Amino acid sequence: MTSLALRGLAARKLRSALTATAILLGVAMVAGTYVLTDQIRNAFDNIQSQAVEGIDVVISPKDAFGSDYTEQQTIDEALVGKVGRLDGVDAAYGQVGASGRLVVDGKVVDTAGAPSFVIGAAPKRFSPLDPVTGRQPSATGEIAVLEQTAKKQHLEVGDRVGLATREGVKRFSVVGVFSFGEGGSSLGGTSLVTIPTTQLQHLYGYEDQVSSIEVIAASGVTAEQLVPRLRAALPGSLRVQTAEQNAQENADEINDSIGGFLTPALLAFAGAALLVGAFIIFNTFSITVAQRTREFAVLRSLGATRRQVMGAMLMEALALGAIASVVGIAAGVGFAKLLSGLFDVMGFGIPRSGLVLELRTIVISLAVGLGVTSLAALAPALRATRVPPVAAMSDLAPEPSRAARRARVALTGLTALGGGVLLAQGLFGSGPATTRLAGLAGGAVLSFIAVALSARYVAKPLASVIGFPIERVFRVPGHLARENAMRNPARTAITSAALMVGVGLVVFVAVFTAGVKSTFSGKMDELVKADVFVFSESFDPIPAATTREVEGVPGVAHVASVLFDQVEVNGEKSDVTRDTITAIEPDALKATYSFDWIDGNDSLIARLGRNQALIEEQFAKAHDLDVGDGYRVVTPSNGRAWMHVSGIYRDPTILQGTLVTPETLHLISRAKDPFGLFVDVADSADPAHVQAGIKKALASFPTATVEDKTGYKQTVEEQLNQIVYLLYALLAMSIVISLFGIANSLFLSIHERTREFGLLRAVGATTDQVRRVVRYESVITAVIGGLLGTAVGLAFAYLTTRALSEWDVSFSVPPGQLGLIALVSVVVGVLGAIAPARRGARIDVLSSIRYE
């Protein structure tokens, strides 16, 4: 029976290949996800461990908690000398690092999202950098550049370059080109330059401070021995680690922040692709079982047990799954490359090492491929066992019994119910985010399955309606296509369901982000009165000096410089969007922002005193605060304060968290550079004119972008679009897979209707007409999938916006994008039909009259 199953696969090469492809692509996404994230992990491990080569111990400041926003903490430079004189220490060096972009030929060097680092030129024994040409800078105005950056920007020793600093662009002359680490590791698109440490401290606001202290132990002293000695001699606010520990911890931190988000996100898309693949496997096996009724009956009449029939079917599925998984793993390596390329294009310049194929990747991919395939084939295999042996003598296909039909209805209902419950729990429940997310994912999967199961009841009327215009326009081929699409609603339903998943998720993303955009846009119009906005394209802080420059521009009335930090409230785990503290000068705040008060009024702004805060509704709810209440905050840099609530306002979009005066912020936070400037233009001045003036005044701050409100909104929306496009690209995979599903289903139908197609030709249909019959049926099926997907996507988006009602996310349908998606469905239908239509047209006239 095993060889029978395998030979069956081999005999039906095309069908097997198409079916395998359906699952292969999903497996490739799973494997690719692991390959890519392993490459990234390896790269960061390498970078971090190479950065501390030759160093024994690293002393760094301790954060109260980790935050992505906060200005890095520093160590008093005087400690460097002290450490150097300690017993067991050979040498100590104060390392300083900052973000600073290169300016070449007047243009800021674009690193495609990767960081631009400036570090102090370290003595040879502390430096992980190897000279390629020239030397490390030693005098003010000298700079050395990373080999890759130098190559890309065509820089050589002796060239002049600019560097964006807090003091504006400063000119440097290139004295050296260096490489980092050995081959194999890459810094991605990262730009790295060195300048003299003292100049760095001056230009980036670190006078008499260092980022970390690197220590080389005296001979005979190990790093492990030195660590406790240093700990004893240094203040408790410092962390003392062996260089290895420090490198590992830094790498883990980066990997957790990237991998912790990237891996589950990518796997979610792989999951969608696998779901589509499962539908296709299910459909193919269902059709195959129906077509092979005779074969199973013969086997049964020859004495095969039900279990043997079941086994043969599952064996076929497993063999298919195994082939698909193995090829899928290979394809996964390609997918990882594709994804890397996509990330680079999208501007996430993440470093990656060479190919990493861990055993874990292979095991998981195989398990997923085999599991999904055999699970999807289970129901059709069961149906195969129900074929009675007597069917070998008659052409009667066994009608599903009433019990089976009832079981199906019950199953559909249960799936829908389960999906609904999980979705509700995920959207409106109160559990931790991870269980809610798992609930959402499970709910979405079950909902898709429920819709796919119930689609058989609506496929016929839908096919009839969609086919109507086609029949009117394309006459006979259209008529036949419409009838064909209607005659096996269950098959049409499942085939279209494969497309439904991809379309559903695309529609969800489109509608949801349209809602987010329109909410942001609406809130900007409603709450922000500023006329001009100054910010960095990467939404990093801009130098504080820009505030003074903008204030000096004629026609500028107020400049709100937005300082920002994250806090931990009353010892609870900090939420990155909600638990924030924003400081704006009261006069400027009043002039650029209009409050939507819940408890309070505008007079509070001017009266806002030290340690008093205006808090946003969500913050108040989360920490159960009312006006007059107090709460404790801690910043990552260990600033602590007792705050009082002066007023409560509503704005979950732009100024979230809490608002304080700059004076209060400076008590607890090291934030020195604003994330942006909101500029209020005097009534008497022309905003466009003033905007041009600001642009001119900030000429030496090339990272600062100047826009009016429309431009600012557009920039934010474009940032969002970048992510949306990435999501679309990942979802495209699901849609491509469903294309294979449609093609496969059509092939099977044509195979079944060989005699009909032969007859069509016999009565005088041209090959083109036969092709059109197939093509239109395909389009009808695809459009059903598009419609179902749109309905499901809209429902998901609606539910999600309802669940996020506290964030004021509106439900807005983008008609243009939905139209585009409908068009995509038609295109999928046409593409999916190309090969099957050709097959249909090749059918011999004789086959209509030949028996068997």
Added chain:
Amino acid sequence: MPSASPKVIAPPTIEHPSGVAVSGHELVKRYGQGSTAVEALRGVTVGFERGSFTAIMGPSGSGKSTLMHILAGLDRPTSGWVELAGTRLDKLSDRELTLMRRHEIGFVFQAYNLLPVLTAEENITLPLRIGHEGVDHDWLETLIDTVHLGDRREHRPSELSGGEQQRVAIARALIARPEVVFGDEPTGNLDSMAGRQVLELLRRAVDDFGQTIVIVTHDPTAAAIADAVLFLADGEIVDRHEKPSVDEILDHLKELSR
């Protein structure tokens, strides 16, 4: 035979000394209920001796196919029972019935029903391989020789003519040396030449190997090669002829359809 199916080896019921291979007792088959009920069989009792070749004939709707399906254990009677190889089929579970088919029943279908992915020889040995049983190579060679397929054994069904396919099917039906081989219009899809060859083969199976064969057929030439012909009409056995000639059969059929 494997030890996996002791019930088939040693049936719990009493061995028939008379040498009846398969017998039906008071077989009634009713489709539907109440006033719309149709009786396909109205109490048929019939036995087939070991080593006999019987043809069942009758007009469409006479119940001949139903009778064969029930005798072969493919369908269950509304009442009455079938005894095959000394075992009452109505007492068997689905699994036991399956094993019964595997070991004691052979089928020859009108549409041959060979598996397209297997070669001729593999199709012949399929019933044994389903049961993970060893192939008796002498027996296989004898059969292949008998059905004249020596040079076709590695061919796939699509490479064989209809007559050749049906000969493969006959060898397949005989490979497990079943108690009974049932034939459902075995010549129905064949031209007269190929049909004759197939009938001769069936005849030889009875004469040379002592095989019991029961076929349902419309074809008087096919029926004429049998030892006996049963005539069915309206769900009842109306007549039985020993060794009738083609003309006798034709006359009788005319009478029945009158």
